Amino acid sequence: MHEMALMAGVFDIIRQYTTDLSDKNVTRVTLVVGEMTNAVPEALEAAFEVHAKGTPVEGAKLVIKDIPLVARCRSCGWEGKTEKHVFMCPGCSSFGMELISGRELYVESLEVE
Amino acid sequence: MEIKVNTGILSANEQKAVENRKLFKENGVFAINLMGSPGAGKTTVLEKTIDYLSGKVRLAVIEGDIYTSKDARRIEKYGVPVEQINTGGACHLDAKMVSGALSKFDLTGLDLMVIENVGNLVCPVEFDLGEDQKIAVLSITEGDDKPMKYPLLFRESGAVILNKMDILDFTDVDLEGLRKDIHIINPDIKIFEVSARTGQGIDQWAEWLTDRVKDTVK
Numbered sequence: 001m002h003e004m005a006l007m008a009g010v011f012d013i014i015r016q017y018t019t020d021l022s023d024k025n026v027t028r029v030t031l032v033v034g035e036m037t038n039a040v041p042e043a044l045e046a047a048f049e050v051h052a053k054g055t056p057v058e059g060a061k062l063v064i065k066d067i068p069l070v071a072r073c074r075s076c077g078w079e080g081k082t083e084k085h086v087f088m089c090p091g092c093s094s095f096g097m098e099l100i101s102g103r104e105l106y107v108e109s110l111e112v113e
Numbered sequence: 114m115e116i117k118v119n120t121g122i123l124s125a126n127e128q129k130a131v132e133n134r135k136l137f138k139e140n141g142v143f144a145i146n147l148m149g150s151p152g153a154g155k156t157t158v159l160e161k162t163i164d165y166l167s168g169k170v171r172l173a174v175i176e177g178d179i180y181t182s183k184d185a186r187r188i189e190k191y192g193v194p195v196e197q198i199n200t201g202g203a204c205h206l207d208a209k210m211v212s213g214a215l216s217k218f219d220l221t222g223l224d225l226m227v228i229e230n231v232g233n234l235v236c237p238v239e240f241d242l243g244e245d246q247k248i249a250v251l252s253i254t255e256g257d258d259k260p261m262k263y264p265l266l267f268r269e270s271g272a273v274i275l276n277k278m279d280i281l282d283f284t285d286v287d288l289e290g291l292r293k294d295i296h297i298i299n300p301d302i303k304i305f306e307v308s309a310r311t312g313q314g315i316d317q318w319a320e321w322l323t324d325r326v327k328d329t330v331k
Contacts, residue, residue: 086297
Protein backbone atom coordinates (compact mmCIF):
# COMPACT_ATOMS: atom_id res chain seq x y z
CA MET A 1 0.00 0.00 0.00
CA HIS A 2 3.03 2.30 0.21
CA GLU A 3 3.11 2.40 -3.59
CA MET A 4 1.08 5.65 -3.45
CA ALA A 5 3.90 7.21 -1.41
CA LEU A 6 6.54 5.76 -3.74
CA MET A 7 4.70 7.18 -6.73
CA ALA A 8 4.54 10.61 -5.07
CA GLY A 9 8.35 10.38 -5.05
CA VAL A 10 8.35 9.47 -8.75
CA PHE A 11 6.19 12.51 -9.58
CA ASP A 12 8.45 14.82 -7.52
CA ILE A 13 11.35 13.58 -9.66
CA ILE A 14 9.33 14.01 -12.91
CA ARG A 15 8.50 17.62 -11.92
CA GLN A 16 12.17 18.38 -11.19
CA TYR A 17 13.20 17.12 -14.62
CA THR A 18 10.41 18.78 -16.62
CA THR A 19 10.13 22.29 -15.09
CA ASP A 20 11.55 23.91 -18.26
CA LEU A 21 9.36 21.82 -20.55
CA SER A 22 5.94 23.22 -19.71
CA ASP A 23 4.70 22.97 -23.31
CA LYS A 24 5.56 19.27 -23.55
CA ASN A 25 3.89 16.07 -22.37
CA VAL A 26 5.55 13.10 -20.74
CA THR A 27 4.75 10.05 -22.86
CA ARG A 28 6.78 7.37 -21.10
CA VAL A 29 8.20 6.85 -17.59
CA THR A 30 10.69 4.03 -17.04
CA LEU A 31 11.24 2.67 -13.54
CA VAL A 32 13.78 0.09 -12.41
CA VAL A 33 12.41 -2.13 -9.62
CA GLY A 34 14.42 -4.87 -7.92
CA GLU A 35 12.87 -8.17 -6.92
CA MET A 36 13.66 -7.60 -3.25
CA THR A 37 11.78 -4.36 -2.86
CA ASN A 38 8.30 -4.47 -1.44
CA ALA A 39 6.87 -2.60 -4.44
CA VAL A 40 4.14 -4.48 -6.29
CA PRO A 41 4.00 -3.64 -10.06
CA GLU A 42 0.17 -3.67 -10.21
CA ALA A 43 -0.04 -1.30 -7.26
CA LEU A 44 2.60 0.97 -8.82
CA GLU A 45 0.57 1.11 -12.03
CA ALA A 46 -2.63 1.95 -10.18
CA ALA A 47 -0.82 4.68 -8.20
CA PHE A 48 0.70 6.01 -11.43
CA GLU A 49 -2.75 6.48 -12.97
CA VAL A 50 -3.98 8.35 -9.89
CA HIS A 51 -0.98 10.69 -9.75
CA ALA A 52 -0.93 11.31 -13.54
CA LYS A 53 -4.55 12.42 -13.79
CA GLY A 54 -4.82 16.04 -14.84
CA THR A 55 -1.02 16.47 -15.26
CA PRO A 56 1.22 16.49 -18.38
CA VAL A 57 1.92 12.83 -17.52
CA GLU A 58 -1.69 11.70 -18.05
CA GLY A 59 -1.83 8.95 -20.66
CA ALA A 60 1.90 8.22 -20.45
CA LYS A 61 3.11 4.64 -20.57
CA LEU A 62 4.67 3.27 -17.38
CA VAL A 63 7.51 0.82 -18.09
CA ILE A 64 8.76 -1.24 -15.14
CA LYS A 65 12.10 -3.02 -15.59
CA ASP A 66 12.42 -5.92 -13.15
CA ILE A 67 15.85 -6.67 -11.71
CA PRO A 68 16.36 -10.20 -10.38
CA LEU A 69 17.67 -10.96 -6.93
CA VAL A 70 21.33 -11.95 -7.33
CA ALA A 71 23.59 -12.85 -4.41
CA ARG A 72 27.22 -13.87 -3.90
CA CYS A 73 28.50 -16.34 -1.31
CA ARG A 74 31.01 -14.88 1.12
CA SER A 75 32.56 -18.33 1.67
CA CYS A 76 32.95 -19.95 -1.75
CA GLY A 77 32.27 -17.09 -4.15
CA TRP A 78 29.25 -18.70 -5.86
CA GLU A 79 27.17 -16.03 -7.56
CA GLY A 80 23.75 -16.26 -9.12
CA LYS A 81 20.02 -15.76 -9.01
CA THR A 82 18.53 -16.43 -5.60
CA GLU A 83 15.14 -18.12 -5.70
CA LYS A 84 12.47 -17.12 -3.19
CA HIS A 85 14.88 -15.18 -0.96
CA VAL A 86 16.61 -18.34 0.26
CA PHE A 87 20.04 -17.02 1.11
CA MET A 88 21.66 -20.42 1.41
CA CYS A 89 24.53 -20.97 -1.00
CA PRO A 90 23.74 -23.69 -3.57
CA GLY A 91 27.50 -24.24 -3.86
CA CYS A 92 28.59 -24.82 -0.25
CA SER A 93 25.32 -24.57 1.78
CA SER A 94 26.65 -21.71 3.91
CA PHE A 95 24.31 -18.88 4.92
CA GLY A 96 26.52 -15.85 4.33
CA MET A 97 25.27 -14.40 1.05
CA GLU A 98 25.63 -10.75 0.09
CA LEU A 99 23.25 -9.02 -2.30
CA ILE A 100 24.53 -8.05 -5.74
CA SER A 101 21.21 -6.83 -7.12
CA GLY A 102 17.52 -6.83 -6.30
CA ARG A 103 17.19 -3.71 -4.11
CA GLU A 104 16.98 -1.20 -6.99
CA LEU A 105 14.19 1.35 -6.94
CA TYR A 106 14.72 4.32 -9.22
CA VAL A 107 13.44 6.38 -12.15
CA GLU A 108 15.65 5.51 -15.12
CA SER A 109 14.32 7.83 -17.84
CA LEU A 110 11.45 9.93 -19.18
CA GLU A 111 10.23 10.31 -22.76
CA VAL A 112 8.80 13.78 -23.51
CA GLU A 113 7.15 15.09 -26.67
CA MET B 114 13.11 13.26 -26.56
CA GLU B 115 14.47 10.96 -23.88
CA ILE B 116 15.68 12.39 -20.57
CA LYS B 117 18.08 10.23 -18.52
CA VAL B 118 17.12 10.46 -14.86
CA ASN B 119 18.62 7.61 -12.77
CA THR B 120 17.33 9.05 -9.50
CA GLY B 121 16.20 6.91 -6.60
CA ILE B 122 12.46 7.03 -5.92
CA LEU B 123 13.21 7.20 -2.19
CA SER B 124 16.03 9.73 -2.54
CA ALA B 125 14.09 12.56 -0.83
CA ASN B 126 13.37 10.25 2.12
CA GLU B 127 16.96 9.06 2.20
CA GLN B 128 18.28 12.63 2.39
CA LYS B 129 16.05 13.31 5.36
CA ALA B 130 17.12 10.00 6.95
CA VAL B 131 20.77 11.05 6.61
CA GLU B 132 19.94 14.27 8.52
CA ASN B 133 18.16 12.32 11.26
CA ARG B 134 21.07 9.89 11.53
CA LYS B 135 23.50 12.79 11.86
CA LEU B 136 21.37 14.30 14.61
CA PHE B 137 21.34 11.00 16.54
CA LYS B 138 25.10 10.62 16.11
CA GLU B 139 25.90 14.18 17.20
CA ASN B 140 23.91 13.63 20.38
CA GLY B 141 25.21 10.12 21.08
CA VAL B 142 21.73 8.62 20.78
CA PHE B 143 21.25 5.04 19.60
CA ALA B 144 18.02 4.75 17.56
CA ILE B 145 15.93 1.71 16.78
CA ASN B 146 13.01 1.29 14.38
CA LEU B 147 10.60 -1.26 15.87
CA MET B 148 8.50 -3.04 13.24
CA GLY B 149 5.99 -5.85 13.09
CA SER B 150 2.37 -6.80 12.39
CA PRO B 151 -0.57 -5.17 14.16
CA GLY B 152 -1.03 -7.20 17.33
CA ALA B 153 2.49 -8.69 17.37
CA GLY B 154 3.02 -7.00 20.73
CA LYS B 155 5.37 -4.16 19.78
CA THR B 156 4.00 -1.77 22.40
CA THR B 157 3.84 -4.41 25.14
CA VAL B 158 7.43 -5.49 24.42
CA LEU B 159 8.38 -1.82 24.57
CA GLU B 160 6.60 -1.32 27.91
CA LYS B 161 8.48 -4.27 29.45
CA THR B 162 11.73 -3.04 27.92
CA ILE B 163 11.24 0.45 29.40
CA ASP B 164 10.60 -1.16 32.80
CA TYR B 165 13.81 -3.17 32.56
CA LEU B 166 15.94 -0.25 31.37
CA SER B 167 14.55 2.15 33.96
CA GLY B 168 17.39 3.91 35.78
CA LYS B 169 20.01 2.43 33.40
CA VAL B 170 19.25 3.90 29.98
CA ARG B 171 17.70 7.32 29.29
CA LEU B 172 15.22 6.71 26.51
CA ALA B 173 12.45 8.42 24.60
CA VAL B 174 9.80 7.05 22.28
CA ILE B 175 8.24 8.08 18.98
CA GLU B 176 4.95 6.28 18.43
CA GLY B 177 3.69 5.81 14.88
CA ASP B 178 0.02 5.14 14.39
CA ILE B 179 -2.41 5.78 11.57
CA TYR B 180 -5.08 7.66 13.56
CA THR B 181 -4.92 7.20 17.33
CA SER B 182 -2.65 8.13 20.24
CA LYS B 183 -3.51 5.03 22.28
CA ASP B 184 0.07 3.72 22.26
CA ALA B 185 1.59 7.08 23.24
CA ARG B 186 -0.79 7.26 26.21
CA ARG B 187 0.35 3.80 27.32
CA ILE B 188 4.02 4.85 27.12
CA GLU B 189 3.40 8.17 28.93
CA LYS B 190 2.53 6.23 32.08
CA TYR B 191 6.16 5.08 32.29
CA GLY B 192 7.35 8.65 32.64
CA VAL B 193 9.47 8.70 29.49
CA PRO B 194 9.28 11.46 26.84
CA VAL B 195 6.99 10.38 24.01
CA GLU B 196 5.79 11.95 20.77
CA GLN B 197 2.90 10.62 18.72
CA ILE B 198 2.98 10.70 14.93
CA ASN B 199 -0.34 10.13 13.18
CA THR B 200 0.23 9.25 9.55
CA GLY B 201 -3.38 10.03 8.61
CA GLY B 202 -3.85 6.89 6.55
CA ALA B 203 -0.29 6.14 5.46
CA CYS B 204 0.87 2.62 6.24
CA HIS B 205 4.40 3.56 7.34
CA LEU B 206 6.48 6.29 8.97
CA ASP B 207 8.91 8.25 6.82
CA ALA B 208 12.05 10.21 7.67
CA LYS B 209 10.31 13.58 7.37
CA MET B 210 7.64 12.65 9.93
CA VAL B 211 10.36 11.46 12.32
CA SER B 212 12.36 14.64 11.75
CA GLY B 213 9.34 16.70 12.83
CA ALA B 214 8.94 14.62 16.00
CA LEU B 215 12.67 14.79 16.81
CA SER B 216 12.54 18.57 17.02
CA LYS B 217 10.33 18.23 20.10
CA PHE B 218 12.89 16.27 22.15
CA ASP B 219 15.99 17.36 24.05
CA LEU B 220 18.31 14.77 22.49
CA THR B 221 21.31 15.79 24.58
CA GLY B 222 19.86 14.07 27.64
CA LEU B 223 19.08 10.79 25.86
CA ASP B 224 20.85 7.48 25.22
CA LEU B 225 18.19 5.66 23.22
CA MET B 226 15.36 6.62 20.86
CA VAL B 227 12.77 3.95 20.14
CA ILE B 228 10.65 4.58 17.06
CA GLU B 229 7.64 2.28 17.00
CA ASN B 230 6.45 2.05 13.42
CA VAL B 231 2.91 1.52 12.11
CA GLY B 232 1.87 -2.14 12.42
CA ASN B 233 2.73 -3.62 9.03
CA LEU B 234 5.25 -6.23 7.79
CA VAL B 235 5.69 -4.74 4.34
CA CYS B 236 5.73 -0.97 3.79
CA PRO B 237 7.75 0.41 6.75
CA VAL B 238 10.83 -1.58 5.75
CA GLU B 239 11.37 0.51 2.60
CA PHE B 240 11.58 3.81 4.49
CA ASP B 241 14.86 4.55 6.24
CA LEU B 242 14.13 6.77 9.25
CA GLY B 243 17.78 7.38 10.16
CA GLU B 244 17.80 4.62 12.77
CA ASP B 245 20.89 2.62 13.70
CA GLN B 246 19.07 -0.67 13.75
CA LYS B 247 15.78 -2.10 12.54
CA ILE B 248 14.19 -4.52 15.01
CA ALA B 249 11.44 -6.98 14.03
CA VAL B 250 8.77 -8.15 16.45
CA LEU B 251 7.08 -11.37 15.34
CA SER B 252 4.55 -13.12 17.55
CA ILE B 253 4.54 -16.87 17.18
CA THR B 254 0.74 -16.87 16.80
CA GLU B 255 1.20 -15.23 13.40
CA GLY B 256 2.56 -18.55 12.09
CA ASP B 257 6.02 -19.85 11.26
CA ASP B 258 5.70 -19.04 7.54
CA LYS B 259 5.96 -15.27 8.01
CA PRO B 260 9.73 -14.76 7.56
CA MET B 261 9.66 -16.48 4.16
CA LYS B 262 6.54 -14.53 3.15
CA TYR B 263 7.95 -11.16 4.25
CA PRO B 264 11.71 -11.66 3.94
CA LEU B 265 12.80 -8.06 3.54
CA LEU B 266 12.00 -7.09 7.15
CA PHE B 267 14.06 -10.01 8.45
CA ARG B 268 16.87 -9.40 5.98
CA GLU B 269 17.19 -5.78 7.10
CA SER B 270 16.73 -6.24 10.87
CA GLY B 271 19.54 -6.61 13.39
CA ALA B 272 17.36 -8.58 15.79
CA VAL B 273 14.01 -10.31 15.83
CA ILE B 274 11.93 -10.61 18.98
CA LEU B 275 9.77 -13.73 18.92
CA ASN B 276 6.92 -12.73 21.20
CA LYS B 277 4.13 -14.68 22.94
CA MET B 278 6.43 -17.62 23.68
CA ASP B 279 4.34 -18.35 26.80
CA ILE B 280 1.61 -19.80 24.59
CA LEU B 281 3.86 -21.83 22.29
CA ASP B 282 2.26 -25.10 23.41
CA PHE B 283 -1.13 -23.90 22.20
CA THR B 284 0.13 -23.30 18.65
CA ASP B 285 1.32 -25.53 15.82
CA VAL B 286 4.47 -23.46 15.34
CA ASP B 287 7.62 -25.35 14.35
CA LEU B 288 10.06 -23.23 16.38
CA GLU B 289 13.24 -24.84 15.03
CA GLY B 290 11.96 -24.43 11.45
CA LEU B 291 11.07 -20.82 12.17
CA ARG B 292 14.54 -20.09 13.57
CA LYS B 293 16.14 -21.79 10.55
CA ASP B 294 14.05 -19.77 8.07
CA ILE B 295 15.04 -16.52 9.81
CA HIS B 296 18.72 -17.48 9.66
CA ILE B 297 18.48 -18.48 5.99
CA ILE B 298 17.20 -14.97 5.23
CA ASN B 299 19.71 -13.28 7.54
CA PRO B 300 22.52 -15.33 9.14
CA ASP B 301 23.68 -12.39 11.28
CA ILE B 302 20.32 -11.63 12.94
CA LYS B 303 19.92 -12.11 16.71
CA ILE B 304 16.80 -14.01 17.79
CA PHE B 305 15.23 -13.38 21.20
CA GLU B 306 12.43 -15.60 22.49
CA VAL B 307 10.28 -13.54 24.82
CA SER B 308 6.88 -13.23 26.36
CA ALA B 309 6.01 -9.61 26.98
CA ARG B 310 3.05 -10.87 29.01
CA THR B 311 5.09 -12.88 31.53
CA GLY B 312 8.35 -10.98 31.12
CA GLN B 313 10.22 -14.13 30.03
CA GLY B 314 13.32 -13.35 27.94
CA ILE B 315 12.93 -9.56 28.15
CA ASP B 316 16.19 -9.39 30.14
CA GLN B 317 18.26 -10.96 27.35
CA TRP B 318 16.82 -8.66 24.70
CA ALA B 319 17.17 -5.58 26.92
CA GLU B 320 20.78 -6.44 27.85
CA TRP B 321 21.67 -6.86 24.18
CA LEU B 322 20.04 -3.49 23.46
CA THR B 323 21.92 -1.91 26.39
CA ASP B 324 25.22 -3.15 24.94
CA ARG B 325 24.36 -1.50 21.59
CA VAL B 326 23.50 1.73 23.41
CA LYS B 327 26.81 1.65 25.32
CA ASP B 328 28.71 1.23 22.06
CA THR B 329 27.30 4.57 20.92
CA VAL B 330 29.85 7.21 21.83
CA LYS B 331 28.55 10.20 23.80
